Amino acid sequence: xxxNNDEKQYVGFATLPNQVHxxxxxxxxxxxxxxxxxxxxxxxxxxxxxxLTDLYKDxxxxxxxxxxxxTVEIIKHTVDIEEKGVKLKLTIVxxxxxGDAVNNNQCWKPITDYIDQQFEQYFRDESGLNRKxxxxxxxxxxxxxxxxxxxxxxxxxxxxxxxLHEKVNVVPxxxxxxxxxxxxxxxxxxxxxxxxxxxxxxxxxxxxxxxDEDEEFKQMDKELKECTPFAVIGSNTVVExxxxxxxxRLYPWGIVEVENxxxxxxxxxxxxxxxxxxxxxxxxxxxxHYENYRAQCIQEMTSKLAQDNxxxxxxxxxxxxxxxxETEKLIKMKDEELKRMQEMLxxxxxxxxxxxQ
Amino acid sequence: MATTEIDIFANEEKRSLxxxxxxxxxxxxxxxxxxxxxxxxxxxxLCVGETGIGKSTLINTLFNxxxxxxxxxxxxxxxxxxxxxxxxQESNVNLKLTIVxxxxxGDQxxxxxxxxxxxxxxxxxxxxxxxxxxxxKRSLHNYHDSRIHICLYFIAPTGHSLKSLDLVTxxxxxxxxxxxxxxxxxxxxxxxxxxxxxxxxxxxxxxxGVQIYQFPTEDEAVTEINSTMNAHLPFAVIGSVEQVKxxxxxxxxRLYPWGSVQVENxxxxxxxxxxxxxxxxNIEDLREQTHARHYELYRRCxxxxxxxxxxxxxxxxxxxxxxxxxxRKEFLVELQRKEEEMRQMFVNKVKETEAExxxxxxxxxxxxxxxxxxxxxxxxxxxxxxxxxxxxxNSFNRRKVAAETxxxxxxxxxxxxxxxxxxxxxx
Numbered sequence: 001x002x003x004n005n006d007e008k009q010y011v012g013f014a015t016l017p018n019q020v021h022x023x024x025x026x027x028x029x030x031x032x033x034x035x036x037x038x039x040x041x042x043x044x045x046x047x048x049x050x051x052l053t054d055l056y057k058d059x060x061x062x063x064x065x066x067x068x069x070x071t072v073e074i075i076k077h078t079v080d081i082e083e084k085g086v087k088l089k090l091t092i093v094x095x096x097x098x099g100d101a102v103n104n105n106q107c108w109k110p111i112t113d114y115i116d117q118q119f120e121q122y123f124r125d126e127s128g129l130n131r132k133x134x135x136x137x138x139x140x141x142x143x144x145x146x147x148x149x150x151x152x153x154x155x156x157x158x159x160x161x162x163x164l165h166e167k168v169n170v171v172p173x174x175x176x177x178x179x180x181x182x183x184x185x186x187x188x189x190x191x192x193x194x195x196x197x198x199x200x201x202x203x204x205x206x207x208x209x210x211x212d213e214d215e216e217f218k219q220m221d222k223e224l225k226e227c228t229p230f231a232v233i234g235s236n237t238v239v240e241x242x243x244x245x246x247x248x249r250l251y252p253w254g255i256v257e258v259e260n261x262x263x264x265x266x267x268x269x270x271x272x273x274x275x276x277x278x279x280x281x282x283x284x285x286x287x288x289h290y291e292n293y294r295a296q297c298i299q300e301m302t303s304k305l306a307q308d309n310x311x312x313x314x315x316x317x318x319x320x321x322x323x324x325x326e327t328e329k330l331i332k333m334k335d336e337e338l339k340r341m342q343e344m345l346x347x348x349x350x351x352x353x354x355x356x357q
Numbered sequence: 358m359a360t361t362e363i364d365i366f367a368n369e370e371k372r373s374l375x376x377x378x379x380x381x382x383x384x385x386x387x388x389x390x391x392x393x394x395x396x397x398x399x400x401x402x403l404c405v406g407e408t409g410i411g412k413s414t415l416i417n418t419l420f421n422x423x424x425x426x427x428x429x430x431x432x433x434x435x436x437x438x439x440x441x442x443x444x445x446q447e448s449n450v451n452l453k454l455t456i457v458x459x460x461x462x463g464d465q466x467x468x469x470x471x472x473x474x475x476x477x478x479x480x481x482x483x484x485x486x487x488x489x490x491x492x493x494k495r496s497l498h499n500y501h502d503s504r505i506h507i508c509l510y511f512i513a514p515t516g517h518s519l520k521s522l523d524l525v526t527x528x529x530x531x532x533x534x535x536x537x538x539x540x541x542x543x544x545x546x547x548x549x550x551x552x553x554x555x556x557x558x559x560x561x562x563x564x565x566g567v568q569i570y571q572f573p574t575e576d577e578a579v580t581e582i583n584s585t586m587n588a589h590l591p592f593a594v595i596g597s598v599e600q601v602k603x604x605x606x607x608x609x610x611r612l613y614p615w616g617s618v619q620v621e622n623x624x625x626x627x628x629x630x631x632x633x634x635x636x637x638x639n640i641e642d643l644r645e646q647t648h649a650r651h652y653e654l655y656r657r658c659x660x661x662x663x664x665x666x667x668x669x670x671x672x673x674x675x676x677x678x679x680x681x682x683x684x685r686k687e688f689l690v691e692l693q694r695k696e697e698e699m700r701q702m703f704v705n706k707v708k709e710t711e712a713e714x715x716x717x718x719x720x721x722x723x724x725x726x727x728x729x730x731x732x733x734x735x736x737x738x739x740x741x742x743x744x745x746x747x748x749x750x751n752s753f754n755r756r757k758v759a760a761e762t763x764x765x766x767x768x769x770x771x772x773x774x775x776x777x778x779x780x781x782x783x784x
Contacts, residue, residue: 040515
């Protein structure tokens with residue numbers, strides 16, 4: 001009977017979520033966001049708009065002449081922000097110089113190197129003896145700014161995203177979307193989605209809704225997914241629009257409001273990035289990208305060991321989950337060689353034996 | 358005698374006379390105009406800018422028509438130039454308009470060579486004109502002048518400054534063509550940002566020595582308007598061929614959720630200024646500059662390359678024919694020299710090979726002699742040995758014969774003995 005359940009004693013583990021909440025507030029959160037894209041795409045403005053602060057007060061922009069042979073730098077800005085008692089250590093990783101030189105061959109290499117370095121450091125820390133205060137500097141999300149002036153993705157966009165899609169969560173955005181009419185935005189989004197699939201770029205996928213969520217949530221989630229890549233506009237200035245003071249851009253022909261959903265997808269991006277999916281981004285970084293890196297690392301180490309000591313090794317070798325096709329071939333070849341030499345030796349021995357007799 | 362007369366006239370000062378009545382040569386410009394109109398005009402525009410930046414749309418907007426063009430792909434391996442020629446007519450004026458598009462510009466990851474196809478195209482048009490000019494039988498008035506009169510360089514509206522590719526390309530083009538830089542898709546820059554952007558661009562151009570086209574300010578009729586326009590460079594333009602209802606009129610505009618940007622509204626963008634400057638005021642000056650400045654520079658460089666000079670070391674003017682002759686002689690001399698060289702080389706080679714072969718022959722001969730000698734020696738040795746052997750055989754035979762005779766004698770004496778005894782008895 002149902003009433004039995006009601007009469008059961010209240011155990012109390014339903015307070016677990018509250019306990020988790022309390023502990024996490026005490027511990028505080030951290031998040032590392034990377035922004036990448038050509039100069040002048042509005043990256044800094046968007047970051048300022050997202051976190052309602054000004055991270056780039058004294059930055060110096062380079063001239064065109066200085067940028068002809070520019071190399072990509074990695075610059076980190078770390079800020080501690082707090083909201084309703086919840087502390088967030090936010091790190092923004094900037095990539096000035098990307099795509100700005102005349103010859104941009106391999107211009108993403110410093111970026112991939114940086115991401116790998118953070119993985120390597122975490123790997124070492126994790127494997128160390130004292131793991132109390134590990135600093136997590138791994139990049140949790142990379143916002144990639146696609147220029148709205150073209151007909152879709154350009155070769156440099158494709159190459160960059162492909163170089164990074166298995167190391168970090170890539171979220172492509174259409175920058176400066178206030179130069180596109182609604183029709184043009186739709187066309188461009190469709191085109192970019194097509195090209196992402198065509199070139200096999202694995203951008204960050206929103207996790208599937210649980211089946212027991214309410215319809216409203218499911219609807220929102222569906223809209224969110226169909227809206228990618230987000231077409232965003234950022235602003236450092238506050239203007240007066242419709243009787244309110246809002247972040248926006250003032251034009252002779254009208255005012256673009258950053259937080260107006262019919263003007264751009266900024267709100268969707270902010271909600272996704274900060275309000276609903278920040279933790280999922282961190283989880284995917286830890287569970288997928290970092291694990292891939294770690295598995296690769298260990299495999300390389302063990303295959304090296306196997307090469308060095310062929311017979312017995314004093315150190316127990318971890319079993320290779322998927323032996324490299326190449327090493328297998330090599331092993332096969334060497335085996336055959338050995339067999340042949342053995343046969344030759346045998347033959348020669350026989351001959352000598354016969355001769356003696 | 359004729360020469361001295363001309364000299365006298367040259368030294369005289371020119372005098373101006375007052376006319377007593379209306380002669381009528383003030384109709385000369387009109388005659389010129391009617392001739393030009395009947396001939397038709399020719400105008401060539403080159404559009405340089407990234408794929409998708411709005412080049413075709415702006416041209417469509419400028420000429421208020423839709424020129425056929427396909428959307429370009431971002432994945433071309435290098436830059437191509439696509440010229441298209443159209444015949445337009447307005448009032449009774451015929452215009453042969455050629456629009457050259459740069460397809461694939463700015464798309465490659467490595468853009469070091471991106472400017473080359475553009476420079477090559479401009480040079481080729483100059484070269485074609487030069488060839489036509491230097492022909493013996495020319496038809497310049499029928500010649501379709503394909504030289505580029507104006508290059509519209511489309512700058513992306515980043516709001517910061519020029520891109521590195523823009524700077525590099527404009528530097529390569531500024532001595533070959535009239536450049537008017539325009540800021541494309543200007544509806545993404547607000548007024549204050551635009552002001553700063555324009556200043557930054559112009560200062561970067563100046564500090565890097567890039568010479569863009571300046572609207573001429575010598576002619577009083579257009580001085581004022583041209584000098585104000587010069588201050589508005591680069592023009593911030595928007596293009597659109599779609600009509601939107603604003604107020605109670607249909608105008609060309611772009612419709613956004615927050616308002617509509619009107620192409621011909623001067624407070625929205627500089628399109629009207631560009632059209633005014635490009636088509637309504639300065640077309641003829643652009644053509645003149647192309648011919649008198651850029652083409653002449655090309656021609657001078659090209660001819661200097663070929664070795665022509667205007668004045669020889671004695672400062673006397675050279676005639677083209679003389680230069681031709683000297684060049685030709687030089688060339689023939691050079692040719693002969695090269696032939697001699699090659700012949701020498703050939704002879705030397707032959708000698709060398711001959712010497713080598715002789716050497717080899719000698720060596721072989723020596724070897725042969727050596728072998729012969731060895732053979733001879735061997736033969737002699739053998740002969741000696743044979744002789745020895747023969748002697749031995751002979752001596753052996755002699756001994757044998759001697760031994761046999763001895764034995765025979767011995768036998769004979771034995772058989773003779775008994776006979777002697779008998780004989781003795783008888784007695």
